[in-house]
Amino acid sequence: VGRGWSERIDRRAIADCVPLFLPAIPFGFVLGLAITEGQMPMFIGWLGSPIIFAGAAQLAVVTLAGTASIWAVVTAGLVINTRHLMYSAALAPTFQHQPRWMRWFGPYLLIDQVFALVFLQSDRPPAEFRRYYLSVGLFFCLNWQWTVALGMIVGPVVPDSWRLDIAPAIMFLGLVVVGLQRRPQVLAAAVGGAVALATAGLRDRLGILVGALAGVAVGALAEWRVARAEPAVDVEEACA
Amino acid sequence: VRVSAWAALAITVVVGAMTYAMRAIAIVALAGRAIPVPLERALRNVGPAVLAALAFNLAAGGEGDAAGMSWPVVLAFAVTALTAWRLRSMLWSLGAGMTTLWIATALIT
Numbered sequence: 001v002g003r004g005w006s007e008r009i010d011r012r013a014i015a016d017c018v019p020l021f022l023p024a025i026p027f028g029f030v031l032g033l034a035i036t037e038g039q040m041p042m043f044i045g046w047l048g049s050p051i052i053f054a055g056a057a058q059l060a061v062v063t064l065a066g067t068a069s070i071w072a073v074v075t076a077g078l079v080i081n082t083r084h085l086m087y088s089a090a091l092a093p094t095f096q097h098q099p100r101w102m103r104w105f106g107p108y109l110l111i112d113q114v115f116a117l118v119f120l121q122s123d124r125p126p127a128e129f130r131r132y133y134l135s136v137g138l139f140f141c142l143n144w145q146w147t148v149a150l151g152m153i154v155g156p157v158v159p160d161s162w163r164l165d166i167a168p169a170i171m172f173l174g175l176v177v178v179g180l181q182r183r184p185q186v187l188a189a190a191v192g193g194a195v196a197l198a199t200a201g202l203r204d205r206l207g208i209l210v211g212a213l214a215g216v217a218v219g220a221l222a223e224w225r226v227a228r229a230e231p232a233v234d235v236e237e238a239c240a
Numbered sequence: 241v242r243v244s245a246w247a248a249l250a251i252t253v254v255v256g257a258m259t260y261a262m263r264a265i266a267i268v269a270l271a272g273r274a275i276p277v278p279l280e281r282a283l284r285n286v287g288p289a290v291l292a293a294l295a296f297n298l299a300a301g302g303e304g305d306a307a308g309m310s311w312p313v314v315l316a317f318a319v320t321a322l323t324a325w326r327l328r329s330m331l332w333s334l335g336a337g338m339t340t341l342w343i344a345t346a347l348i349t
Contacts, residue, residue: 019331039241040248047249051256061255066243070251077255081262083290088266090286093275095267103271107264112294119287163341166313167334170320170341172295174333176288177324188285189292196293197309200300208290208297215289220282227278 010128013117013135020113020175021140023167024055025147030165031059032151039066042152049148053141054111056205057081058148079204083212087115094118097126109137116175184226188219312344 035045040062048058057077064073087110095103114137121132176189192215199207243251275283299313309317320337327333 016330019334023334039243041243041245044245044248044252048252048256051252052259053256054259057255057259061251065248065251066241070247073251074254074258077251078258078262081255081259083294084259084262085265086286086290088263090283090290092266092270093280093283096271096273096275100271103267104264107267108260110263112291115287116291163338163345166299166316166341167338169295169298169313170316170337171330171334172291172298173317173320174324174330174337176291176295177321178328178330178333180288180325182284184285185288189288192289193292193296197296197300200297200308205297207300208293211293211297212286212290215293216282216286219285219289223278223281223285227281 008131008134010131010135013132014139016117017113017136017139020117020171021143023171024113024140024144026162026165027055027168028144028147029151029154031055031062032148032153034059034062035148036152038062046148046152049145050141052077053108053144054081054084055144060204076204079206079209082209083112084110086212086216090119091115091122094122094129098130102130106133106137109133109141111140112172113140116172116179120179182226184219184222187222188215191215191218311348312341315344316341 035042038045045062048061052058052061057080060076060080061073064076068076088107091110095106098106114133117136118129118133121129124132173193176193180186180189192211194211195214196207196211199210201207202210295317296309299309299317301308316337319340320333323336324330324333
């Protein structure tokens with residue numbers, strides 16, 4: 001007899017999701033408002049939530065549709081999502097130990113918040129990681145659908161003075177710092193953030209990609225230096 | 241210009257399919273292959289680099305000359321980072337960061 005759904009859910013994963021989902025609610029409301037004010041039929045605007053499932057790209061698509069060419073709209077959506085290539089690369093070693101169905105289904109759920117949470121759990125045994133990943137991913141996926149729908153109704157009501165537009169950025173920063181353990185990671189984060197800030201004026205949020213690539217490059221350089229230094233440390237320890 | 245239902249659906253499906261492809265490509269392509277140790281170590285830095293870039297870019301707001309962090313946001317970021325580093329808690333860092341943002345916004349602007 002199979003286990004019930006309540007037993008399959010990782011309750012700690014759901015608890016981890018809540019503080020990340022709260023800042024996503026106003027973002028969902030902003031998107032819902034944009035859908036109601038955009039040039040797309042409203043139902044198809046909402047359909048982007050289950051089909052694209054990436055808030056920033058959805059916002060770009062519904063905002064640009066009708067004001068730019070179709071190819072410009074598609075390109076903007078894709079450029080914004082380019083960082084997902086790096087999420088995929090970063091989690092590829094962990095997914096190597098997952099069954100085939102998980103390797104094909106899991107990526108559908110791989111949004112920013114899911115990556116931020118599961119990246120900290122990469123060292124878990126495969127079955128535990130899968131349970132955590134699916135709990136987190138499905139939590140965000142299911143809740144995102146109603147949040148955007150609700151946003152189409154109540155989006156205009158949230159006051160700007162709450163500054164909830166900044167909440168996702170603060171949440172991501174907290175996640176980065178909580179997860180930092182090694183010097184190359186600190187360097188990668190510092191350079192990634194600084195370059196992304198310096199290039200924030202670029203169109204279509206291209207600065208995210210530029211900053212991320214710079215951070216990864218510096219992190220790789222730091223890893224190379226650490227790897228070079230490690231044998232020397234071993235020799236010192238052996239002599240001691 | 242109002243977008244027709246078919247054009248809107250086509251845009252949504254194409255962006256959705258390409259987004260899925262970007263999320264899946266490395267996970268599916270690297271399945272069953274040995275990943276060189278240096279590459280595996282380098283990939284550990286992708287998360288911090290991308291998330292930090294995302295945080296600062298989102299905080300900077302608009303595009304072109306409008307992009308930049310206001311003082312209340314800078315202060316909120318500093319308190320968030322310090323709290324996260326000392327307490328290792330996402331919830332406390334979010335609470336401290338948002339509280340700082342509200343107080344600094346009220347005092348500075």
